[in-house]
Amino acid sequence: MIEFKNASKTFRLGKREVNAVKGVSLAIEQGEIFGIIGFSGAGKSTLLRLVNLLEQPTSGAIQIQGVDLATLPKKELRKLRRKIGMIFQNFNLFSSRTVAGNVAYPLKLAGIPKKEINERVSELLSFVGLTDKANDYPEQLSGGQKQRVGIARALATSPDILICDEATSALDPDTTSDILRLLKKVNHELGITVLLITHEMHVIQSICDRVAVMEEGEVIEVGSVFDTFTNPKHPTTKRFIKSVENDLPSAKLLREWREKGGKRLYRVTFKGEITNAPVLSQITQKYSVDFNIVHGYIRELQERLFGNLLISFEGNADAIESAMIELQSIVDVEEVELDAG
Numbered sequence: 460m461i462e463f464k465n466a467s468k469t470f471r472l473g474k475r476e477v478n479a480v481k482g483v484s485l486a487i488e489q490g491e492i493f494g495i496i497g498f499s500g501a502g503k504s505t506l507l508r509l510v511n512l513l514e515q516p517t518s519g520a521i522q523i524q525g526v527d528l529a530t531l532p533k534k535e536l537r538k539l540r541r542k543i544g545m546i547f548q549n550f551n552l553f554s555s556r557t558v559a560g561n562v563a564y565p566l567k568l569a570g571i572p573k574k575e576i577n578e579r580v581s582e583l584l585s586f587v588g589l590t591d592k593a594n595d596y597p598e599q600l601s602g603g604q605k606q607r608v609g610i611a612r613a614l615a616t617s618p619d620i621l622i623c624d625e626a627t628s629a630l631d632p633d634t635t636s637d638i639l640r641l642l643k644k645v646n647h648e649l650g651i652t653v654l655l656i657t658h659e660m661h662v663i664q665s666i667c668d669r670v671a672v673m674e675e676g677e678v679i680e681v682g683s684v685f686d687t688f689t690n691p692k693h694p695t696t697k698r699f700i701k702s703v704e705n706d707l708p709s710a711k712l713l714r715e716w717r718e719k720g721g722k723r724l725y726r727v728t729f730k731g732e733i734t735n736a737p738v739l740s741q742i743t744q745k746y747s748v749d750f751n752i753v754h755g756y757i758r759e760l761q762e763r764l765f766g767n768l769l770i771s772f773e774g775n776a777d778a779i780e781s782a783m784i785e786l787q788s789i790v791d792v793e794e795v796e797l798d799a800g
């Protein structure tokens with residue numbers, strides 16, 4: 460539905476060129492929540508700004524529902540922009556307008572009659588849970604409430620797409636969760652495609668269906684959130700995942716484990732149904748081997764389970780090897796490289 464076709468954007472600063480977006484090809488499907496993650500300067504904001512032509516691509520194209528934005532006459536482009544709502548990290552509300560006034564603004568611009576505007580505004584404020592704040596001014600609101608106004612305003616013209624530019628980065632963790640829940644509701648109940656950028660992996664983990672990882676203007680990895688979390692390919696993706704999933708014990712815990720005689724550690728990963736099966740106990744019993752879970756977690760990602768456990772085995776070396784071979788035929792097992800320390 461939103462398609463980047465080999466899109467690039469180069470900024471010229473005097474003699475210097477900044478290649479903010481380099482040959483990005485991505486297709487974002489209608490109705491999905493798609494996240495773009497990257498460190499500061501990776502090119503995320505620039506990529507977003509190409510979607511509503513706030514920036515023109517230097518080369519390549521951006522298509523929405525098959526229409527190349529660059530070919531649209533001004534009037535058509537204005538019409539299309541109304542179908543793309545946008546929310547921002549710093550909310551961008553009009554401080555001189557009330558909550559209702561902010562939400563009404565895009566409807567006024569679109570020339571909607573006053574009575575209709577009033578009805579739509581109260582419907583939107585009820586949707587975002589701010590009915591009682593209609594006559595307040597932005598400065599009287601908390602950050603989370605301001606973002607709710609931003610969302611109501613972005614939804615006013617019934618967009619097909621909602622673009623979120625670091626929408627939760629200025630909010631505390633609880634408020635972030637509330638806003639992410641609201642974005643999920645926007646997607647589920649209104650069928651709106653949500654395209655968000657963030658530098659926080661937990662945002663991707665909590666609401667996205669798919670994720671693209673950006674670095675130095677390029678998309679270096681793209682896939683479902685489940686696949687990306689359970690099988691990240693690029694080192695940068697791995698770094699992002701480490702920020703939410705600590706998959707190694709601390710040096711202190713490892714030292715204690717070694718002091719108790721621990722030598723070899725294996726990472727066993729379970730995906731989906733198998734997470735609920737007693738695989739470990741059955742196989743270790745069969746070969747009379749003991750096992751000890753040193754570290755790990757089991758998570759629900761996109762309604763599927765994913766387990767990542769660090770395990771040490773005790774018993775006869777041949778029996779451990781046989782158990783390991785059988786285990787490897789069912790789940791992923793790899794020995795963890797431990798530094799000498």
Ligand SMILES: Nc1ncnc2c1ncn2[C@@H]1O[C@H](COP(=O)(O)OP(=O)(O)OP(=O)(O)O)[C@@H](O)[C@H]1O
Pocket residue numbers: 470471472477478479497498499500501502503504505506658
């Ligand atoms: N209007 C501009 N003129 C010149 N350079 C720009 C402009 N906008 C962005 N850049 C440069 O393009 C690169 C990508 O910036 P961009 O803001 O898209 O990254 P980002 O991933 O969104 O980072 P952040 O999270 O810090 O906003 C950076 O090097 C930035 O300095």
